[in-house]
Amino acid sequence: MGENELDLELVKRVQAGDKTAFDVLVRKYQHRIGAVIGRFVHDYAESQDIAQETFIRAYRALNNFRGDAQFYTWLYRIAVNTAKNHLVSMKRRPPTSDVDAEDAEHFDGAYRMHDSDTPEHELLREEIARTVSEVVAELPEELRQAITLREMEGLSYEEISETMDCPIGTVRSRIFRAREAIDLRLRPLMDSERVRP
Amino acid sequence: MTSMTSSTTVNPLDEKICEQLSAWIDGELSKEEALFLERRLQHDEALQAMYTRLQMTSACMKGQSARLMPKALCSNIKQALAEETSSRKSRRPLFAWAAAASMAFAAIVFIPSFMQSTATPEPRLAINSETLSNNEIDPPATFASADLIGNRQLAVNTSIVTISTNPATPPLTPAVSPSSIESVEGVISPEDFPLIISSEKKSWPRSVVNANSDPALEAYLVRHNQMMAQDGMGGFVPYVDVVAQDASQVKKDTEETAGDNK
Numbered sequence: 001m002g003e004n005e006l007d008l009e010l011v012k013r014v015q016a017g018d019k020t021a022f023d024v025l026v027r028k029y030q031h032r033i034g035a036v037i038g039r040f041v042h043d044y045a046e047s048q049d050i051a052q053e054t055f056i057r058a059y060r061a062l063n064n065f066r067g068d069a070q071f072y073t074w075l076y077r078i079a080v081n082t083a084k085n086h087l088v089s090m091k092r093r094p095p096t097s098d099v100d101a102e103d104a105e106h107f108d109g110a111y112r113m114h115d116s117d118t119p120e121h122e123l124l125r126e127e128i129a130r131t132v133s134e135v136v137a138e139l140p141e142e143l144r145q146a147i148t149l150r151e152m153e154g155l156s157y158e159e160i161s162e163t164m165d166c167p168i169g170t171v172r173s174r175i176f177r178a179r180e181a182i183d184l185r186l187r188p189l190m191d192s193e194r195v196r197p
Numbered sequence: 198m199t200s201m202t203s204s205t206t207v208n209p210l211d212e213k214i215c216e217q218l219s220a221w222i223d224g225e226l227s228k229e230e231a232l233f234l235e236r237r238l239q240h241d242e243a244l245q246a247m248y249t250r251l252q253m254t255s256a257c258m259k260g261q262s263a264r265l266m267p268k269a270l271c272s273n274i275k276q277a278l279a280e281e282t283s284s285r286k287s288r289r290p291l292f293a294w295a296a297a298a299s300m301a302f303a304a305i306v307f308i309p310s311f312m313q314s315t316a317t318p319e320p321r322l323a324i325n326s327e328t329l330s331n332n333e334i335d336p337p338a339t340f341a342s343a344d345l346i347g348n349r350q351l352a353v354n355t356s357i358v359t360i361s362t363n364p365a366t367p368p369l370t371p372a373v374s375p376s377s378i379e380s381v382e383g384v385i386s387p388e389d390f391p392l393i394i395s396s397e398k399k400s401w402p403r404s405v406v407n408a409n410s411d412p413a414l415e416a417y418l419v420r421h422n423q424m425m426a427q428d429g430m431g432g433f434v435p436y437v438d439v440v441a442q443d444a445s446q447v448k449k450d451t452e453e454t455a456g457d458n459k
Contacts, residue, residue: 006224019278024235026271027245031252034264051266055274056281121265132257150223151258157225176219179251186250190265 002156007071014062022062026055029072033079040083044121050086054079127189135182146171147178215247222251242268388417 007028013021033054037047058078065074087093136144142164149155149163160171214237220226221234238244249265256263 003224019275020235020239022278023239023271023275026274027238027248028252030266030270031249031256031263032261034266035262038264047264048267048270051270052274052277056277059274059278124265128253129257132254136258147258151255157220157223172216172220172225175223176216179219179254180215182254183247183250186254190250190253191246 004070008067011062011065011067011071014059015065022059025071029075030055032072033075036076036079037083040080040087046086050083051079053086054082057082124189128186131185131189132182135185136178139178139181143174143178143181146174150175214244218244218248219251222248222255388420 007025010021010025014025030051034047034051037050037054041047041050054075058075061078065071136147139147145164146160149160150157155163157168157171157175160175161168164171166174214234217226217230217234218238221231226234238248245268253263253265255261
């Protein structure tokens with residue numbers, strides 16, 4: 001099941017009154033939405049408030065979501081509009097140019113987006129990126145191949161099993177092992193207080 | 198590298214959950230397992246923290262931008278939505294009552310005027326006794342109206358006449374001159390209704406009830422009855438006899454009857 005289908009399934013559950021499903025959507029997208037809002041609002045506390053407002057608005061409007069667009073794209077638009085409205089209400093001028101959700105995801109000017117963060121956040125992000133890169137490079141070939149095909153190529157477990165010529169269960173296990181190895185190195189970095197100002 | 202992966206400190210149960218989390222992120226978990234994991238994710242902080250780390254890992258590998266949001270964001274959103282839902286629920290009965298009250302008010306205000314305009318095709322007029330005695334206008338053909346309107350066949354001398362002559366009580370009827378045959382269309386309160394007074398004497402026995410009743414109330418009820426009778430409705434038919442009593446006349450009649458018996 002692709003990401004869009006997964007999201008649509010969660011949306012349907014929310015529409016049917018399942019609040020747990022909405023919590024899952026919040027957990028899934030909070031950090032990406034945080035990055036989107038960070039392009040407009042530099043202050044971290046302010047961006048949290050806008051993120052919260054974004055998700056609340058999304059929840060209120062979720063009954064109108066019919067799945068014509070991807071859920072993230074829809075959420076992205078709400079976040080952008082909420083951030084712009086916030087700037088207007090604070091008598092600050094929102095940026096005139098905009099970036100589409102898809103482009104924003106892989107915006108190499110992603111570095112420009114990061115300019116809004118505090119130096120501590122910026123340092124942490126660089127540290128996380130370096131650590132992930134190092135651990136992936138150190139992984140055994142079969143783990144590295146599995147995680148790369150999944151994360152970078154976006155292949156399903158079935159497709160990876162065909163590519164690597166191994167059972168799906170093995171693919172699942174290899175991907176988990178790779179993630180576990182990365183996680184083990186990331187944990188000391190991200191559990192520290194500095195990541196939760 | 199195998200040593201690195203085997204050096205993890207999670208117990209078998211935790212490892213199983215972590216593997217499920219990894220598969221769930223990729224959408225490769227069965228529906229039942231996914232539901233179980235999602236429920237656990239609500240309460241298990243360690244699992245939530247791992248989920249965040251895996252998300253950051255994924256974002257790094259995919260080249261996506263992500264900004265760590267605080268742990269409290271999810272709970273704040275959940276709390277805000279819960280408060281919003283509960284306040285909406287608590288407002289709902291109030292809205293229902295307000296809507297019901299509005300409907301009732303609209304019914305009280307508009308239905309009588311609607312019925313006035315549709316009940317009888319002939320013009321409804323406030324008529325006085327002189328008009329009726331000249332037989333220019335027939336009274337409305339309702340049972341109640343027959344009680345009060347000065348009909349020659351059912352002549353009733355209501356107590357209103359007597360009460361109105363009592364100087365201690367305010368006049369109960371608006372001045373209705375012979376020339377003031379006016380339409381009562383649109384009159385919605387008995388207080389505004391021009392009382393119709395018969396000039397003829399009573400022709401049937403009166404009931405004897407407590408004479409200490411409120412004249413203003415009696416007058417109101419009589420007007421109400423007349424008004425409703427004009428609309429083809431019954432009005433306070435059972436009250437007619439009660440309010441139409443003439444206490445002094447009743448006393449006099451009683452004495453005369455007693456004298457005759459002697």
